[in-house]
Amino acid sequence: MLELTDLDVRYGAVRALRGLSLTVAEGEIVALLGNNGAGKSTALAAISGLVRPSAGRIVLDGREVTGASPPAMVAAGVVHVPEGRRIFSTLTVRENLQLGGYLVRDGAELERRIARVYDLLPRLAERRDQQGGTLSGGEQQMLAIGRGLVAGPRLLMLDEPSMGLAPLIVTAVMDVIRDINAAGTTVLLVEQNAKAALRIAHRGHVLDQGAVTLHAPAAELAADPRVIEAYLGA
Ligand code: ATP
Secondary structure, three states: OEEEEEEEEEEOOEEEEEEEEEEEOOOOEEEEEOOOOOOHHHHHHHHOOOOOOOEEEEEEOOEEOOOOOHHHHHHOOEEEEOOOOOOOOOOEHHHHHHHHOOOOOOHHHHHHHHHHHHHHOHHHHHOOOOEHHHOOHHHHHHHHHHHHHHOOOOEEEEEOOOOOOOHHHHHHHHHHHHHHHHOOOEEEEEEOOHHHHHHHOOEEEEEEOOEEEEEEEHHHHHHOHHHHHHHHHO
16 A cells, blocks of 8 residues: 655754655554654654655555645545644544544535544543543543544554553553554554554564664564564563
8 A cells, every 4th residue: 555665854964764665555554663763753754745755755556645745645545643642622522523624525424424433432422522632641642543534544644642641541542543443444553662552563664763674563573582672671
């Protein structure tokens, strides 16, 4: 579905990606692991059109989309849920979800999508009229994911959904991501929490200094001594 080849991204003098190559097949959950500053967020930003690569190619469904605009990528089914949730705290849960559907012209279709999010995330349904800022951290993360789903992704890209959440809540968020995948959405999951990500992922890529240093099925990565030492806590 998605193929990155030799992608370079620079921020001025900083080379955030240096020849990043990876693939995501339809139906997979692919984890992108690595330490702070490895380039994980930049990889998602490049795919969603927020930053322009200085070299390399991004191919979606066999079509080159390198340098496409963010709305064009959303229209192509690629939805990015950024790090830090960024929900609107003074808007209600329902209003936050409606914003995820800004490209959806058909009101009835938008309502169907919001109803599907409520089915998947019943807590959001219970709290639909509450302001986003009154939700717990885990609920805000669910809302950020729900808002992404309203955009109708075929490929959902999640940046550190576990950030700042207690272990039990991390498990709940990962279970939701697995449910979303089981319902047919392909997922590219950026995580510093390698353990949580590898529990649900099919495959994983480890990034270091802007390039992939290891990639393998998730179970293999979870058992790899290099991964255990660097990312799982030996
Ligand atoms: P984190 O988990 O901290 O977000 P990351 O793996 O997602 O880490 P990136 O955020 O992609 O890494 O950062 C990759 C490199 O690019 C780092 O050296 C970072 O300092 C740098 N960088 C990221 N964004 C910018 C920016 N807007 N301007 C300049 N440098 C940046």
